[in-house]
Amino acid sequence: xxxxxxxxxxxxxxxxQAHRLAQRFAIPQLSTGDILRRAVAEGSPLGxxxxxxxxxxxxxxxxVVNAIVDEALARPEARRGFLLDGYPRTVAQAxxxxxxxxxxxxxxxxxxxxxxxVEVLVDRLSGRLTCPKDGSTYHPRTNPPKRPGLCxxxxxxxxxxxxxxxxxxxxRLAEYQNKTALLTDYYKPRGVLxxxxxxxxxxxxxxxxxxxxxDNLTAGPANP
Ligand SMILES: [Zn+2]
Numbered sequence: 058x059x060x061x062x063x064x065x066x067x068x069x070x071x072x073x074q075a076h077r078l079a080q081r082f083a084i085p086q087l088s089t090g091d092i093l094r095r096a097v098a099e100g101s102p103l104g105x106x107x108x109x110x111x112x113x114x115x116x117x118x119x120x121v122v123n124a125i126v127d128e129a130l131a132r133p134e135a136r137r138g139f140l141l142d143g144y145p146r147t148v149a150q151a152x153x154x155x156x157x158x159x160x161x162x163x164x165x166x167x168x169x170x171x172x173x174x175v176e177v178l179v180d181r182l183s184g185r186l187t188c189p190k191d192g193s194t195y196h197p198r199t200n201p202p203k204r205p206g207l208c209x210x211x212x213x214x215x216x217x218x219x220x221x222x223x224x225x226x227x228x229r230l231a232e233y234q235n236k237t238a239l240l241t242d243y244y245k246p247r248g249v250l251x252x253x254x255x256x257x258x259x260x261x262x263x264x265x266x267x268x269x270x271x272d273n274l275t276a277g278p279a280n281p
Contacts, residue, residue: 059084059138059270060163062145062154064240065171066233068182068226069255070262074171075142077263085134089122089143092129103128123153130157146236148243167270168244170237171255171262175230183223186215 059082065071072088079086096104097111103125107117126144129135145151158164186195188208195202195215203209219225244250251269255262 058163058166060158060166061138061140062165062168062244063140063142063171064168064237065255066173066178066230066237068178069171069173070259071142071171073259074255074262074266075140077259078169078266079140081263081267082138082140084138084140085132086140086142087126087129087135087144089126089141092125093117093122096125096128101128119147119149119153123150123157126154127157130161145240148239151240151243165244165249168241168250169266169269170241170250170252172252173255175227175234177256178230179223179226182226183221185217185221187218187221188213189216 061078061084063071063075063078065074075086075088093104093107097108098104103121107121107125110117110121122144126141130139141154145154155165181196181199184196184198186197186202186206187193188195188211190208190211190213193208193210194200195208197205202215204212206215207213208215220229241250241252251266253262253265253269257265
């Protein structure tokens with residue numbers, strides 16, 4: 058059993074690493090966005106509540122997000138472990154998560170925090186181009202479209218969203234750092250936090266994460 062929380066700023070490659078680790082350890086990747094969308098699509102009472110709020114342009118409050126995560130943790134596939142991505146975002150949510158796990162006689166094994174220098178993130182994020190039609194994203198250097206400035210799938214001219222301009226990117230990152238510092242302060246004293254350097258190829262970064270979790274690996278996946 059491996060219970061993981063995955064933290065990382067936008068642009069750190071968190072999605073890629075979360076996916077690789079979930080595959081490697083055969084645990085479900087519980088990404089809050091996906092969990093919310095699934096609850097909405099299934100039309101569960103919580104999903105309906107979340108949808109009504111989102112449709113009204115409101116933030117989904119902690120108690121609804123917590124309850125939706127709690128439901129996801131109760132699914133059979135999460136019994137062998139999980140990788141939470143995008144949750145918790147606040148100390149209040151982290152406390153709620155601890156309570157949900159304690160109720161099931163479980164606890165977090167690791168909190169993996171991907172660390173990438175701000176300038177690298179600004180460089181990665183601020184060049185991003187988006188297709189306004191299907192939302193696909195490109196980067197002139199790392200992931201260029203086949204024809205410059207045009208979406209591969211529908212040839213729509215690509216745009217730079219205001220969010221992806223350098224000043225906006227810096228602001229978003231500073232906000233993220235402030236929030237995350239509170240979370241890492243919460244987890245650090247418990248010895249579960251593993252801060253991993255996130256610069257390098259996806260293979261390099263994955264290798265660093267796996268060595269940081271080695272204790273658990275050698276212990277094997279079974280025996281809670
Ligand atoms: Zn497109």
